[in-house]
Amino acid sequence: MSDATAAHQQHPIAIYVKVWILLFVLSFFSYLVDFFHVHGLLRWSLILILMVLKAGFIVAVFMHMKWxxxxxxxxxxxxxxxxxxxxxxxxxxxxxxxxxxxxxxxxxxxx
The missing domain is CATH 1.20.5 (Single alpha-helices involved in coiled-coils or other helix-helix interfaces)
Incomplete structure (x- = not known):
């Protein structure tokens, strides 16, 4: 095994699948905010919180910032x-x- 291959870090695929499913769940909740016609400050707060959570998971896991x-x-x-x-x-x-x-x-x- 070469040094470049040994230095390359592999992460278990289960982490990516779990985060992928979690992103679908968060997107579903974001859809429910529109489906139930939530209005006002609660609507924008929920949308922004869900957006930040999804962006955080994408950056942490899929862009490898966690490691x-x-x-x-x-x-x-x-x-x-x-x-x-x-x-x-x-x-x-x-x-x-x-x-x-x-x-x-x-x-x-x-x-």
Whole structure:
């Protein structure tokens, strides 16, 4: 056996099948959210939670991030998390600016 073959890590196929089935179950739950006409904040919360769970399983198992070094995992996950934090801060500031503009620059009604 060559060194390249010995260094190659093989994972049991059962892990991939279990995650594949779990992805189908999560997709089924996502479908049920639409089927039962869930509305409002609950709908979007469920959709986003199911989406993040599915993406996490795909990245962890099918993209082999579960078996990578911690430094590589941080190098891949921390930049998107930092972007999400910055987007949240910009969203909060935009609401603040919009509120101030409507409060201070609103046109008084004519009499």
């Amino acid at each position: 990578e070094r911690l430094a590589l995992i941080f190098a891949i996950t921390l930049p998107p998390l930092a972007i999400l934090v910055l987007v949240g801060m910009m969203s909060a500031e935009s609401h603040y600016v919009n509120h101030n503009r409507t409060e201070h620059f609103a046109v008084a009604p004519l009499k």
